[in-house]
Amino acid sequence: MQQNSLTTVESRIYATKDVKITHLKQGSTTYSKMSFPIHCGIYSEIETKEFIFQFNLNSEIFRAKGKGREWAHPHEWLKRTPGNDWVYYSTGGYTGVFEATGEYYLPNFQYPTNSILGGHPFAHEEITRISGSWYQFLLELQAQQTDLPRHFGNFLNQVITNSPEKLEQKAQLLHEIIGGRISVLPPDARHVDYNIIPLTISEGCLYKCAFCKVKNNTVFTEKSDAEIRAQISRLAKLYGRDLINYNSLFLGEHDALQSSPERILFSIETACKEFDFDHSYTAGTNVFLFGSVTSLLNKPDAFFRQLVESGAMTYINIGLESADQQTLDKIGKPLTERLVQEAFWRGQDINDRFPSVEITANFIMDENLPDNHYKKILHLIREQQVHVKPKGSIYFSPLTFDRPSRTRLFEFNRIKIQSRLPTYLYIIQRF
Template sequence: MTSAPTHISSDLRITLNKEGARHYTRMSFPIHCGIFSEVETRNWLLHFNLNNEIIRAKGKTRSWPHPHEWLKRNMGNDWIYYSTGGYTGVFEATGEYYLPNLPYKTNGLLGGNPFDDESVGELINGWPTILSNILKSESHLPVEVSSFLQNALANTPDNLSTKADRLFSICGGRSTVLPPDARHVDYNVIPITIASGCLYKCRFCEVKNKHPFAAIPTAEVRHQINRLTSIYDRDLPNYNALFLGEHDALQAGAANILATLDEAYGAFSFDQSYLQGCSAFLFGSVTSLMNTPESFFQELEQRPYTIYINIGLESADQETLDRLGKPLTSAMVREAFTRIQEINDRWSKTEITANFVLDDDLPDGHLPAFLDLVRESLTRVKPKGCVYLSPLRFGQPSRSQTFGFNRLKVLSRVPTFLYIIQRL
């Protein structure tokens, strides 16, 4: 794609269709992927996608919290503030250099309250005024630039909220939790619901719905994909990843998953994405994992995707499982963990990850049982198959849990990170 001319005046630079990075890269300074239009004034920097919708913003004055921190708006119309958190500590804890600070209560142990900052609130609420002032003050804007600004202004906060509601309606509801592995694409996923509900209805869970599990008929999934194409529209080249929802898409079965992957690849033109490669993320359960045949993973090897399947194990200690209300035995958890290692060792394009809970008040057997799995049962350090530790309590940072996590991470023989629950 050829960039449109850049408009420059004394305090303004506007660049249309600016080409960013082609793959997600972990660096300790901001690297933005995809094709976007950039508006830079003396005080502000704004990014817009190919639908002329605002997607990122930051301040440039001394009042902005940090020069490398920025705001991101996702397709669910949430504003997320990315903070450095001191870089090293955040990277060790999450596997990423930047910490997503979310506008809703979640289970994170890290981060502050950037949304309380006056300049952050000013930008979230005032970006349309910035564009309006440009149109009023600049008398010799190129036609392309003027048209872009008018189109961006037409995507008002209310219209963006309405569009997010349309997205939720297509998918049967908001994606209340994304797999932790979606961090690999900065949570920029297209959601397709191939199954509703989950199997277990664990007592501790705060993010999954109470619907009974049911696979979505193929015709309905295809209808979702067709409607999603119109939602993402001109911005599809900036996507190369799927979230197959909801909470146990693996239970939908191999045939349904493979058919959805194939249908979406063509409908969303992933072969023409500006971004390199493509990925799919989904949740599974111990039951669905153990019932999935080896032939499924062999089929995945023939697809163009890298597949990440996240399994909720929670604990290998029976007393802890009982307290959590998870209808599994510790033997089933250990068997599933062994199966995860076998899959990760054998197949190159599939990575199975696992979740465990973290809390100060869990039974005494929880952490020893966890270490028995992630350390004693493994003869060597594994390069894949991340384990995510998820604090049970929402909105309650705990210094002791942070220290405890650091100890567990050092002892673990698989990559181990905190799971900060994030929605779309």
């Protein structure tokens, strides 16, 4: 992997009995799934007796944790997203979380989502104390550390300029550039811990399903090449020095695959070049997008061949929801089960033939769905599969929000055990 000149900059450390500042700490260069936290990228760190705060290359806080007894677990941490949400990563007892989500850490949010796992970490005083008062702690630290060496004093000054208000303004600018907050990211973005750069190449979706809580009223519309180019250039400026830590692109919004093949390929090529993913500190390049039954069935093989030639690993997540007509009708998805099943097999076919393209699929979970819903899914993911396959994840998305449920988890585990495809829960995360 080629690396940018920043990666050759050495870390510098300042340490006293009260504080340790590590400037330009070099983390892992690959995303890996481990039962202890391994953080990717280059970042800086301020550690006191009570806290650890981490900052990206724009000197903006993006991770924090407590060190005292009140902190739930030494492996757990808080992350601030570019959309300015604090997310708490909990171990959740490891085994249950890993089996259900494919990740060792469970993201917990401050907004309603469909997770059926986890507790309420933001009800814990120590967690809200850090997410709410980190800036005050840093101001106090700055007042105490009057004789910091210049290099570290400058770094602390930069950190202090990024106040909570300024970070919120930056998040608003990000949303303004991409045309609004992203209500949901694809589940596959978990492979890079949701560290994506979003680029809106189309808006809206085709079906406006009755059950869906993340849709908008926009009729499906593609952005022009000029609009996409302008977004890319504004995003590159916004991510600034921290761009080097990114290697992944999310093409929004809800059905980017419905865009023309030329527009999708143009967007990937232009963005990867402008964001200089070839020289990212983090190895590999990934592209994530959503597709629909219609957009998947309409894309010819030639398009997937071109995706492979782009050099990126492309994950396309398709909302199938159900392979049973009665269930599709009940949830208000205007499709036939025949078309859903055809899209499922088209995804399998692509996964078998295009090594750097992965089509993943979502099915819903809920109380009181017709019996045939689960039966017909199992027909596709077990009975019709000759072998166990490592590729083509199936995600189950609970329809209810903010209702952790042991019964749903039990139901999910029953299906997972029988599935011959990798099978996980889909936890809705916004950006």
